[in-house]
Amino acid sequence: MSDSWLQIHGLHLRRGSRQLCRDLELELCAGDMLAILGENGAGKSSLLLTLAGLLPATQGTISLGGQILGTLSRRRIARQLGMLLQDHVDMFPMTVWDAALLGRYAHLAVWQAPGPADRQVTRAALEQLDLLALAHRDVTTLSGGERRRLGLATLLVQDPRIYLLDEPTNHLDLRHQMQCLRLLSTLARERQRAVVFATHDLNLAVQFSNKVLMLYSDGQHRLGDSTALLTEHHLSSLFRHPIHGVPTAQGLVFYPGT
Amino acid sequence: MLLLLAATPLCLLTALMVGSVTTDLATLWTTLMPGTSSPDMALALDSQIILELRLPRSLAAFGAGALLAVAGALMQVLLRNPLADPYVLGVSGGAATGALSAMLLGLAGILVTAGAFLGALCAAGLVFGIAQARGTWAPDQLLLTGVVIAMGWGALISLLLTLAPQRNVQGMLFWLMGDLSAARHGFPALLVLMVALLLGLLLARSLNVLALGDQQGALLGLPVARIRIVLYLLASLLTAVAVTLGGSIGFVGLVIPHLLRLAIGSDHYLLLPGSALAGGCLLVLADTLARTLFAPHQIPVGVLTALLGIPVFLYLLLRKPTGAPA
Numbered sequence: 001m002s003d004s005w006l007q008i009h010g011l012h013l014r015r016g017s018r019q020l021c022r023d024l025e026l027e028l029c030a031g032d033m034l035a036i037l038g039e040n041g042a043g044k045s046s047l048l049l050t051l052a053g054l055l056p057a058t059q060g061t062i063s064l065g066g067q068i069l070g071t072l073s074r075r076r077i078a079r080q081l082g083m084l085l086q087d088h089v090d091m092f093p094m095t096v097w098d099a100a101l102l103g104r105y106a107h108l109a110v111w112q113a114p115g116p117a118d119r120q121v122t123r124a125a126l127e128q129l130d131l132l133a134l135a136h137r138d139v140t141t142l143s144g145g146e147r148r149r150l151g152l153a154t155l156l157v158q159d160p161r162i163y164l165l166d167e168p169t170n171h172l173d174l175r176h177q178m179q180c181l182r183l184l185s186t187l188a189r190e191r192q193r194a195v196v197f198a199t200h201d202l203n204l205a206v207q208f209s210n211k212v213l214m215l216y217s218d219g220q221h222r223l224g225d226s227t228a229l230l231t232e233h234h235l236s237s238l239f240r241h242p243i244h245g246v247p248t249a250q251g252l253v254f255y256p257g258t
Numbered sequence: 259m260l261l262l263l264a265a266t267p268l269c270l271l272t273a274l275m276v277g278s279v280t281t282d283l284a285t286l287w288t289t290l291m292p293g294t295s296s297p298d299m300a301l302a303l304d305s306q307i308i309l310e311l312r313l314p315r316s317l318a319a320f321g322a323g324a325l326l327a328v329a330g331a332l333m334q335v336l337l338r339n340p341l342a343d344p345y346v347l348g349v350s351g352g353a354a355t356g357a358l359s360a361m362l363l364g365l366a367g368i369l370v371t372a373g374a375f376l377g378a379l380c381a382a383g384l385v386f387g388i389a390q391a392r393g394t395w396a397p398d399q400l401l402l403t404g405v406v407i408a409m410g411w412g413a414l415i416s417l418l419l420t421l422a423p424q425r426n427v428q429g430m431l432f433w434l435m436g437d438l439s440a441a442r443h444g445f446p447a448l449l450v451l452m453v454a455l456l457l458g459l460l461l462a463r464s465l466n467v468l469a470l471g472d473q474q475g476a477l478l479g480l481p482v483a484r485i486r487i488v489l490y491l492l493a494s495l496l497t498a499v500a501v502t503l504g505g506s507i508g509f510v511g512l513v514i515p516h517l518l519r520l521a522i523g524s525d526h527y528l529l530l531p532g533s534a535l536a537g538g539c540l541l542v543l544a545d546t547l548a549r550t551l552f553a554p555h556q557i558p559v560g561v562l563t564a565l566l567g568i569p570v571f572l573y574l575l576l577r578k579p580t581g582a583p584a
Binding site: 049052053054073074075077078079082083085088089090091092093094095098099102103105106108110111138154158 | 339460463464466467469471473477478479481519520524
């Protein structure tokens with residue numbers, strides 16, 4: 001298939017003595033919005049890092065655009081796949097603009113300076129995340145939510161086909177949470193991108209995902225369509241806590257029982 | 259940045275004019291311009307002092323200062339720590355052990371220099387070997403290895419100082435504190451500096467990406483391990499050359515890059531050449547003071563860089579709230 005960006009076959013993940021997932025079969029296609037749900041430590045971040053090639057798979061293969069992930073250079077991976085890490089700490093001062101522009105790194109040759117097109121992409125990304133006014137601010141002075149949005153903007157500047165996001169709405173206020181996921185879903189729908197996001201917000205998963213991967217703490221997993229998996233029954237068993245759904249005009253809204 | 263460009267020739271000129279024999283600009287001009295010969299004996303003496311003593315020494319000072327500052331800037335990215343300096347991984351300790359061993363054996367001049375350079379390479383090679391063998395170039399691992407090894411060198415240096423006969427100890431102490439009075443050959447250092455700066459400019463964007471962290475860097479497309487190795491080798495080589503030239507002159511390598519990060523930000527396209535100019539200027543000025551302040555006595559330039567630099571640095575640090583550069 002020409003618009004299948006990422007294929008995973010028989011993936012086993014193990015960290016220390018803990019089995020995080022077994023025999024995962026997954027294909028990511030253009031337009032997919034896959035939500036990863038699971039308890040703390042169930043392996044959401046590890047899975048994302050493995051898909052990005054930053055952690056080795058215990059067993060199984062991951063192919064990116066038809067090629068085995070491990071055989072590709074970081075530069076070639078970065079042109080196809082980008083990831084927003086869970087946390088980011090800045091050690092050195094740098095302006096917001098410069099940090100976002102570094103998203104072009106994989107697209108520029110060593111001796112090549114960023115051109116007008118690169119600057120245009122950067123400007124657009126900062127604008128989309130309400131950061132243009134902060135372009136000259138030093139990154140070490142940003143608030144947690146602002147830094148998070150800068151991470152997203154950098155990812156937009158990098159412009160990969162596959163977006164991996166580890167809890168993208170962390171630190172974001174409500175408006176920016178919605179803005180961020182609307183942006184990603186537009187990218188998936190209109191520009192044939194594939195988006196994978198780990199989240200603890202069930203209602204964002206309901207609103208924005210078309211597929212769900214549930215990682216259980218015992219190493220089992222469940223993969224399927226959002227409409228089939230995002231139910232009181234499945235969610236309550238996943239989080240080992242009663243979860244109730246209320247039908248609203250925007251679909252089901254989940255809240256935890258006490 | 260422009261300020262630094264302008265300051266460089268001024269510093270060098272000052273260094274050439276000031277000393278036990280003070281010369282004026284006119285004398286300097288006649289001396290430096292080729293093809294002008296003067297029958298005046300006094301002028302001939304002046305020009306000899308300038309051309310054969312002050313010029314090589316100033317160039318050596320500029321070279322050593324620039325190398326140390328650039329090495330410091332590189333080391334800070336490598337270890338992802340703004341407090342790292344060129345010596346933190348033990349290169350200077352190795353050089354000092356080499357130089358002091360040579361002195362203890364009664365060698366002098368070029369052989370001490372060779373000892374220092376060999377020692378520096380040994381030290382760099384040791385840390386490199388350990389990092390390769392362990393298969394990790396992660397900053398904290400590298401820092402830990404380097405710091406422990408640097409302590410080892412420190413112990414060896416103390417041992418050598420204890421064993422050394424009294425008459426050798428002062429020379430050794432001078433060497434340890436950093437001293438340019440024996441530095442005569444600045445040109446190799448300046449050549450290394452030029453090559454390093456060119457390489458540094460090619461690497462600058464990669465350094466900017468690496469400064470974001472290893473994982474983030476890799477995600478943006480950076481071959482992190484390879485860049486780290488190149489960076490380590492480059493920083494070690496620069497430090498080795500600088501230390502060989504002037505002993506372990508402290509402070510320049512830590513404070514110049516740090517100060518420039520505060521003043522002009524961390525973009526390595528500006529930071530590396532800026533560090534070179536600022537480090538060079540600082541050391542030229544410090545060395546000029548070192549040989550004039552208590553003339554005819556010379557004091558080790560390393561003592562001066564620290565005495566001068568620390569108040570300036572503290573002032574800048576206190577004036578500016580952390581993490582709010584211009």
